[in-house]
Amino acid sequence: MSGTSTRRSRDLAQILFFVLFVKPFLALFIGLRVRGREHLEMPDPFVLVANHSSHLDTVSLLSLFPLRRLGRIRPCAAADYFGRNPLVLALSRTLFNILPIARTNIRTEDHPIQRMREALDRGESLILFPEGTRGRGSEIGELKAGVAYLAEQIPGLTVIPAYLENMGRALPKGEVLPVPFFCEVRVGAPRRLVGSREEMLAQLREALEALRVRETSRSPSGSSTAT
Amino acid sequence: MTGELASPPVLRMAVLTAAVLVGATALVGVLRLARPRGNYGELVARVRSWWVMATVFFAALLVDARLSLVFFGFLSFWALKEYVTLLETRPADHRALFWAFLAVPAQYLLVGVGWYGMFVLFIPVYMFLFLPLTLVLAGEPGGFVRSASQIQWGVMAFVFGLSHLGNLLRFAEPLPPGVDGRTLVLFLVFVTEMSDVLQYVWGKLLGRRPILPTISPHKTWEGFVGGVASASVLSLLVRFLTPFPVWETLLVALLVCVVGFFGGAVMSAVKRDLGTKDFGSLIPGHGGVLDRVDSLCYSAPVFFHYVRYFY
Numbered sequence: 001m002s003g004t005s006t007r008r009s010r011d012l013a014q015i016l017f018f019v020l021f022v023k024p025f026l027a028l029f030i031g032l033r034v035r036g037r038e039h040l041e042m043p044d045p046f047v048l049v050a051n052h053s054s055h056l057d058t059v060s061l062l063s064l065f066p067l068r069r070l071g072r073i074r075p076c077a078a079a080d081y082f083g084r085n086p087l088v089l090a091l092s093r094t095l096f097n098i099l100p101i102a103r104t105n106i107r108t109e110d111h112p113i114q115r116m117r118e119a120l121d122r123g124e125s126l127i128l129f130p131e132g133t134r135g136r137g138s139e140i141g142e143l144k145a146g147v148a149y150l151a152e153q154i155p156g157l158t159v160i161p162a163y164l165e166n167m168g169r170a171l172p173k174g175e176v177l178p179v180p181f182f183c184e185v186r187v188g189a190p191r192r193l194v195g196s197r198e199e200m201l202a203q204l205r206e207a208l209e210a211l212r213v214r215e216t217s218r219s220p221s222g223s224s225t226a227t
Numbered sequence: 228m229t230g231e232l233a234s235p236p237v238l239r240m241a242v243l244t245a246a247v248l249v250g251a252t253a254l255v256g257v258l259r260l261a262r263p264r265g266n267y268g269e270l271v272a273r274v275r276s277w278w279v280m281a282t283v284f285f286a287a288l289l290v291d292a293r294l295s296l297v298f299f300g301f302l303s304f305w306a307l308k309e310y311v312t313l314l315e316t317r318p319a320d321h322r323a324l325f326w327a328f329l330a331v332p333a334q335y336l337l338v339g340v341g342w343y344g345m346f347v348l349f350i351p352v353y354m355f356l357f358l359p360l361t362l363v364l365a366g367e368p369g370g371f372v373r374s375a376s377q378i379q380w381g382v383m384a385f386v387f388g389l390s391h392l393g394n395l396l397r398f399a400e401p402l403p404p405g406v407d408g409r410t411l412v413l414f415l416v417f418v419t420e421m422s423d424v425l426q427y428v429w430g431k432l433l434g435r436r437p438i439l440p441t442i443s444p445h446k447t448w449e450g451f452v453g454g455v456a457s458a459s460v461l462s463l464l465v466r467f468l469t470p471f472p473v474w475e476t477l478l479v480a481l482l483v484c485v486v487g488f489f490g491g492a493v494m495s496a497v498k499r500d501l502g503t504k505d506f507g508s509l510i511p512g513h514g515g516v517l518d519r520v521d522s523l524c525y526s527a528p529v530f531f532h533y534v535r536y537f538y
Binding site: 031182 | 316
């Protein structure tokens with residue numbers, strides 16, 4: 001079936017892109033540190049939720065997964081922004097496997113929640129930035145309710161919070177060239193959101209805030225230096 | 228310079244380094260047996276890291292001259308990264324920081340092509356003039372002086388200062404047989420690091436009177452004198468790496484140790500100001516790359532110009 005083979009070559013393109021470019025870039029240029037990676041050893045599907053301040057966020061989160069899982073991880077991306085021209089759309093579909101989500105002109109047939117549900121039903125996991133857009137600084141902006149709608153419609157949905165540090169310094173909104181600040185990803189424990197939508201969002205914010213304020217601790221053995 | 232894989236002095240030095248590390252490993256083992264209740268986690272991590280650092284360093288030095296330059300360039304890059312990450316930067320600093328990092332490959336390229344005049348001028352003159360311009364173009368006057376100063380300082384210390392190691396490697400003046408740029412680098416690094424380690428050891432054993440209590444309470448007169456004296460004496464062991472007679476070896480080692488101490492003290496002040504104890508976590512037991520090369524940022528330019536002037 002040609003659908004399967006297109007899919008295979010897309011997966012291969014993404015894997016090559018990550019092996020040859022993304023992983024070396026994050027390891028040698030950004031020096032990405034990861035804490036709590038073990039929390040991602042979850043069976044699909046789940047929703048990985050993070051703060052958003054940079055284009056580096058999506059690549060960094062995707063890089064945390066083993067290569068063979070990449071085909072099943074779908075970063076939700078604004079259709080209006082990533083679909084602004086056919087080349088950007090094709091590249092972000094091929095290399096990042098994005099799930100385009102409408103932010104404007106929402107119609108019932110491509111309703112964001114519906115699109116995300118379909119993906120989860122297919123057994124794909126989502127990466128979601130509930131702030132809806134890239135913010136400035138290390139603060140977490142207001143969270144949109146999408147993730148709460150999703151959790152409400154799919155009881156037992158696993159949500160994994162993650163906080164991305166310094167990405168907005170390395171590659172802020174509006175800049176093209178990255179500066180190699182050390183960046184860190186802190187992944188929190190998987191959880192279920194319960195209660196009303198407001199309560200769900202409050203739980204999520206609390207989890208993200210807890211990860212944010214956790215001090216960028218250094219290796220326990222490196223606690224002191226030679227004079 | 229790329230031709231022969233390892234000249235006898237370099238090999239001799241590799242064997243000597245291995246011997247020192249075997250000795251250190253054995254010493255830690257004996258300590259653990261003698262006093263099993265002590266906490267040796269950090270000590271063990273440090274010695275293990277020394278093995279890794281020495282192996283990587285010798286590999287970079289032995290394989291190829293270009294690879295050695297890439298290695299030193301990477302040290303500069305990583306040190307600048309650690310420093311810049313700890314700074315309080317403004318969004319308006321983004322492009323200046325980008326250019327500051329670009330100075331790393333540029334500076335090492337100048338070393339690689341052997342353009343000495345530009346190597347000396349590029350950062351202290353041209354980057355100094357250029358970086359504030361990129362800050363001006365960002366159009367944010369608040370905090371301008373602070374940004375310009377702290378960025379230029381980092382580029383001077385970790386790119387300009389450290390790159391003298393690379394230039395020393397390419398030292399092209401006639402030297403006695405067996406001695407070349409590589410052996411001079413080995414001498415400098417051996418003496419500087421020995422001085423660091425021995426100051427730490429003497430300080431732990433006898434340290435009482437702090438030299439700079441407000442900057443670094445762990446730097447003591449006992450550690451300083453003991454470390455500098457013993458590292459200078461040990462430098463005689465590796466005199467075969469240098470063109471110096473005995474008296475000059477001692478004198479140069481003393482200079483390197485004292486200047487290296489100043490480098491360490493300056494970085495301590497930087498750390499204290501930026502509110503951190505270590506610059507990173509790359510090297511277990513040591514902190515970051517910067518914690519290991521802090522003394523070299525000072526000793527490399529001084530040693531380089533000493534050799535350049537007198538040889």
